[in-house]
């Protein structure tokens with residue numbers, strides 16, 4: 422299936438490269454044209470100057486942009502050029518209602534839509550090892566499976582459009598709690614003068630082990646917060662989780678607390694840092 426890619430950011434660049442390696446990629450678009458030109462030069466595919474031009478190059482159009490409004494803006498730009506052969510696969514993290522709205526808009530031209538948010542960080546994007554949670558009609562899922570296989574190692578069909586994003590919201594709630602626990606634990610370890618790399622290796626291979634401590638534990642304590650997963654994006658995601666909880670008559674206290682702490686750090690200018698920069702907010706837990 423010929424595939425085009427929109428949004429060559431921290432995630433998209435690696436995902437598009439893996440589609441190219443699988444022989445599927447035919448064109449790329451990025452709002453900031455220099456990134457698309459650099460990709461085109463590196464991988465020998467066409468860089469187009471408007472999102473709608475991707476439709477002439479491909480049946481599958483994958484996008485990975487920032488937030489809900491950005492996804493709907495790209496959908497509106499694409500819709501005039503879409504037809505029954507097209508399927509739009511959105512890998513951004515947005516709300517389930519945004520996914521359903523995007524599906525409604527592309528369906529007006531007979532095209533299909535898949536919400537396929539991802540987990541696994543920029544490393545997973547680069548290495549093609551993402552976990553992808555998919556909302557789509559069963560037959561559409563089967564059609565796009567080879568495209569998803571090229572970008573991830575665990576591809577799970579959750580149900581109809583919107584269920585991929587709902588599952589991703591669960592993932593983001595867990596990430597908030599894990600970030601809180603790892604930052605607090607590593608701050609404690611630092612205050613007790615433990616050898617921090619060894620702490621990460623030991624706890625990372627036992628019952629408390631997790632992706633975040635293994636990939637970010639050693640860097641956060643050295644004040645290295647390169648993205649990664651930008652704090653402003655997790656802040657956005659937790660807003661989605663709180664919105665979905667409210668729609669369903671519930672509360673998410675840990676997510677709300679984490680989002681409020683991110684908000685303060687973003688105001689201090691740290692929004693483009695990795696979410697492990699929450700460690701900054703833990704410095705005052707101990708005197709030393």
Ligand code: NAP
Nearest residue numbers: 428429430431432452453486487491513514542543650654
């Ligand atoms: P990023 O590095 O900030 O890249 C965002 C990309 O979206 C850029 O290519 C940007 O274009 C494009 N974009 C944003 N708004 C746009 C608009 N209105 N029109 C056209 N293009 C637009 O972000 P990222 O880390 O790749 O994340 C992308 C998505 O994946 C987000 O929804 C994020 O929550 C999700 N995600 C990220 C991670 C992670 O670890 N980073 C993990 C899982 C999921 P420009 O180059 O012109 O700015």
